Amino acid sequence: MTTSTAPAVAHTRTGLAGQLTALGVEPGGILLVHASMRAVGPVSGGARALAGAVRDALGPGGTLVVPAFTPENSDTSPHYLDRVRGLDDRAREAVRAAMPPFDATTPAPSVGRLAEAVRLGPGAVRSGHPQTSFAAVGPSARSLLAGHRPDCHLGEDSPLARLYDARAQVLLLGTGFDTCTAFHLGEYRVPAPPRRTYRCVVALAGVRQWWEYEDVALDDSDFAALGADFARVAGPLVNTGPVGSSTSRLFRVTDAVDFASRWLPSHRDPVLCGTRG
Structure with a gap:
């Protein structure tokens, strides 16, 4: 989901930085951003200029965090299941064989420009x-991202928990609550969350191999409804305003996670399977 109006001219880095400051981005703070360039509209200098605008609003002491997810290297992800739907066994195996293993340089096209x-x-x-x-x-980048356990997607041993501890802000830059990764930490914090098996291809010591592990069953299918209730109940804790041609939202990771951990047990079947990974 994206929200936007048609722009008259390309937005500038300076103008975008001013709008982000007006929205409430904290100088020297930590900010997790989910963004739709299409919703923001044309930006002079493109995605790099928009990233620069966010960093300008944060200032030299601030840290910018973004998702770099890679469902393309998993055969248990919705991305893979959509890709192989209708294929025979031989064709599916050809898709699996061509999947690039994850390493630090692996592109993340699904998370946006x-x-x-x-x-x-x-x-x-x-x-x-x-x-x-x-x-x-930014200054806190290494400490926030250190120790991301490979069998913990978005739980206590992931950067999301470090962002929670740091009382980071979340910016939905022209995107809806359906993209709000912070809600996933709430899934880990409900009593006895359902779990499932994940599988992906990785490069270990230069060798391509498949790796299977178990983790909490992640499901973002109801995040739009969760976010609508969060915005309604949280009220002034969610800042809403224009950034470029988009309507954007800004709030604390802590507020989103705490609300999700209360909302989810009463709105979900506890045996639902996850949809990510």
Whole structure:
């Protein structure tokens, strides 16, 4: 889901930075961003200029974090299942055989142009999870992304938990709550969350191999409804305003996660399977 209006001219880095500051992005803070360049509209300088605008609003002491997820190297992900739907066994195996193994340089096309501009930018670091890594730039980047356990997508041993501890902000830059990764940490914090098996291809010591592990069953299918209730109940805790041609939202990771961990048990069947990975 994206929200936008048609722009008259290309947006500038300076103008976007001013709008982000007006929205409430904190100088010196930590910010997790999910963005739709299409919703923001044309930007002079493209995704790199938009990333620069976010960093300008954060200032030199701030840290920008983005998802760098890679469902393309998994045969248990919705991305793979959509790709092989209708294929015979031989064709499916050919798709699996052609999947590139994850390493620190693996592209993350599914997370959008802004996130990729950050991942590829100077000074960026990336966490090591082969499916749900994060990229970040700024003074706190390395400490936030360190220790991302490969069998913990988005739980207590992931950057999301470090962002929670740091009371980071979340910016939905022209995207809807259906993209709000912070809600996944709430899934880990409900009593006895359902679990499932994940599988992906990785490069270990230069050798391509498949790796299977168990983790919480992630499901973002109801995040739009969860987010609508969060925005309604949280009220002033969710700042809403224009950034470029988009309507964007800004809030704390802590508020989103705490609300999700209360909302999910009463709105979900506890045996639902996950949809990510």
